[in-house]
Amino acid sequence: MHGDQRAGHGAVIDVLQDLLAANDQVAVHNREHFDEHGVLAINLMSSPGAGKTALLEATIVALRDRYRIAVIEGDLETDNDAARIRAHGVPAIQITTGTACHLDAHLVHRALHDLPLAGLDLLFIENVGNLVCPASFDLGQHRNVTLLSVTEGDDKPAKYPVIFRASDLVVLSKADLLDVLDDFDPARAAAALRALGRDTPMIRTAARRTAAIGPWLDWLEQELAAWRPVVRPARSRIGAAVGV
Numbered sequence: 039m040h041g042d043q044r045a046g047h048g049a050v051i052d053v054l055q056d057l058l059a060a061n062d063q064v065a066v067h068n069r070e071h072f073d074e075h076g077v078l079a080i081n082l083m084s085s086p087g088a089g090k091t092a093l094l095e096a097t098i099v100a101l102r103d104r105y106r107i108a109v110i111e112g113d114l115e116t117d118n119d120a121a122r123i124r125a126h127g128v129p130a131i132q133i134t135t136g137t138a139c140h141l142d143a144h145l146v147h148r149a150l151h152d153l154p155l156a157g158l159d160l161l162f163i164e165n166v167g168n169l170v171c172p173a174s175f176d177l178g179q180h181r182n183v184t185l186l187s188v189t190e191g192d193d194k195p196a197k198y199p200v201i202f203r204a205s206d207l208v209v210l211s212k213a214d215l216l217d218v219l220d221d222f223d224p225a226r227a228a229a230a231l232r233a234l235g236r237d238t239p240m241i242r243t244a245a246r247r248t249a250a251i252g253p254w255l256d257w258l259e260q261e262l263a264a265w266r267p268v269v270r271p272a273r274s275r276i277g278a279a280v281g282v
């Protein structure tokens with residue numbers, strides 16, 4: 039009986055590995071699209087309601103005169119978030135995943151063919167609110183950013199190490215609430231992040247009313263500058279890897 043269970047488990051692992059390998063192939067293809075057009079693609083992840091869309095709205099207001107921006111929105115249901123982004127005059131494609139609690143490379147590929155990639159500088163992909171599986175699915179993005187809102191607890195990097203380890207930046211969001219919370223210690227959150235063995239930077243943002251997102255805008259500018267020079271045209275390779 040026990041042996042049978044283990045065999046079943048092994049089969050499940052094989053299926054998962056095949057799924058991830060197929061995903062990774064399409065992710066490579068997506069990245070070729072982004073690179074061909076010189077678009078920096080950023081995957082925003084967090085638990086539900088940590089403030090991803092609010093941060094994007096404030097970012098668009100701050101940067102729309104300097105950069106051409108588009109957004110891919112992932113949610114189980116509704117196009118509320120895409121509508122919020124479009125209200126700021128920026129193209130947004132909503133992906134509704136139904137029951138899937140993460141975006142995958144195939145879903146993003148379908149969406150990106152509906153976007154004017156050629157005219158863009160920055161593409162944000164807002165993942166489904168979830169701190170677990172989004173970390174396992176490469177979408178073809180160049181950078182991963184995870185938001186940790188100060189109402190969630192400063193132990194989250196310790197509890198969800200995979201997503202925080204995969205992050206190039208951690209944003210402590212809703213920092214305007216720090217004054218009224220007596221149980222979130224940013225130093226403890228930073229220590230939990232450091233304990234994962236990466237040098238991941240952590241910055242604070244407040245995106246409501248008077249937005250305070252300066253360090254986030256600085257990080258974006260720095261990443262755009264660092265990334266642009268290494269882009270190479272990839273037109274000749276597109277489609278060769280996976281035939282799409």
Ligand SMILES: Nc1nc2c(ncn2[C@@H]2O[C@H](COP(=O)(O)OP(=O)(O)OP(=O)(O)O)[C@@H](O)[C@H]2O)c(=O)[nH]1
Nearest residue numbers: 085086087088089090091092167212243244245246
């Ligand atoms: N006080 C405060 N509230 C915020 C801030 N950012 C977002 N909120 C509020 O938090 C709630 C969720 O914000 P969203 O931007 O929708 O969060 P989200 O991560 O996009 O949510 P999902 O897409 O559903 O996962 C809303 O009521 C926002 O007004 C912030 O910086 N400070």
Ligand SMILES: [Mg+2]
Nearest residue numbers: 090091119164
């Ligand atoms: Mg959202």
Ligand SMILES: [Zn+2]
Nearest residue numbers: 138139140171
């Ligand atoms: Zn999932």
Ligand SMILES: [Zn+2]
Nearest residue numbers: 067071147282
């Ligand atoms: Zn394609």
